[in-house]
Amino acid sequence: MFMSTLIKICGLAAPEAVDAAMKAGADLLGFVFFDKSPRHVSLEQAGRLGARAGSGAARVLLTVDADDALLAAAIAALDPQFLQLHGGETPERVAAIRACFGVKVIKAIGIGDSADLAEIGRYDDVADMLLFDSRPKAPTDRPGGNGGAFDWSLLRGLKTKKPWLLAGGLNAGNVAQALIETGAPGVDVSSGVESAPGVKDKDKVADFVARARAAEIAALWEKRRGTAAAR
Numbered sequence: 001m002f003m004s005t006l007i008k009i010c011g012l013a014a015p016e017a018v019d020a021a022m023k024a025g026a027d028l029l030g031f032v033f034f035d036k037s038p039r040h041v042s043l044e045q046a047g048r049l050g051a052r053a054g055s056g057a058a059r060v061l062l063t064v065d066a067d068d069a070l071l072a073a074a075i076a077a078l079d080p081q082f083l084q085l086h087g088g089e090t091p092e093r094v095a096a097i098r099a100c101f102g103v104k105v106i107k108a109i110g111i112g113d114s115a116d117l118a119e120i121g122r123y124d125d126v127a128d129m130l131l132f133d134s135r136p137k138a139p140t141d142r143p144g145g146n147g148g149a150f151d152w153s154l155l156r157g158l159k160t161k162k163p164w165l166l167a168g169g170l171n172a173g174n175v176a177q178a179l180i181e182t183g184a185p186g187v188d189v190s191s192g193v194e195s196a197p198g199v200k201d202k203d204k205v206a207d208f209v210a211r212a213r214a215a216e217i218a219a220l221w222e223k224r225r226g227t228a229a230a231r
């Protein structure tokens with residue numbers, strides 16, 4: 001069966017950005033609730049932007065090691081379909097958040113080298129979806145949205161129980177290759193569709209989604225060829 005690639009545009013912080021992502025046909029809209037990010041939205045903004053998105057795409061609330069009070073306030077403001085946990089949340093914390101708030105969880109896992117792949121097994125049973133992002137090379141107070149890619153070949157042959165999104169340094173110029181190389185079920189982008197940190201560019205958003213959609217067929221074809229060659 002042909003499954004369409006999930007496309008998430010993250011870090012939407014203005015009405016025009018939401019409109020651009022919706023118009024382009026994104027499946028998931030990411031709103032960052034983390035005050036060290038240039039894409040941070042206030043509770044009030046989150047409510048307004050979420051309402052603007054309507055029901056055509058799923059709202060994703062991104063937080064980093066947020067406590068329950070912060071999560072409760074942000075969930076009440078945005079009413080998200082997914083929570084994206086982008087910090088050092090343990091598998092136990094992920095399970096507790098899921099149970100407490102009744103919202104599906106996407107757990108971000110930083111990938112820098114093959115040792116990081118061990119993290120995947122720790123979260124595969126407790127999260128609803130996984131997201132593989134570049135692990136920052138040096139300590140930073142911003143664990144994502146940094147615009148750098150990791151070595152996609154690390155994901156070759158990856159088997160997970162849950163769907164996953166490829167993130168980190170994607171843009172319209174490399175998303176097709178990324179999909180073909182990794183066979184990712186979905187992609188996530190932020191910096192690569194911006195004109196400045198936190199400012200989405202509607203043409204880049206449209207181009208990214210169009211190229212990702214066009215690559216779906218090519219990725220499917222590559223997969224079929226690989227399967228046929230292995231027979």
Ligand SMILES: O=C(O)c1ccccc1NCC(=O)[C@H](O)[C@H](O)COP(=O)(O)O
Nearest residue numbers: 010037144145146147168169189190191
């Ligand atoms: O976007 C941020 O500023 C951010 C801050 C803290 C944690 C995560 C953050 N973004 C995470 C995302 O979902 C990004 O889309 C993902 O990391 C890819 O980002 P990019 O490499 O800029 O496309």
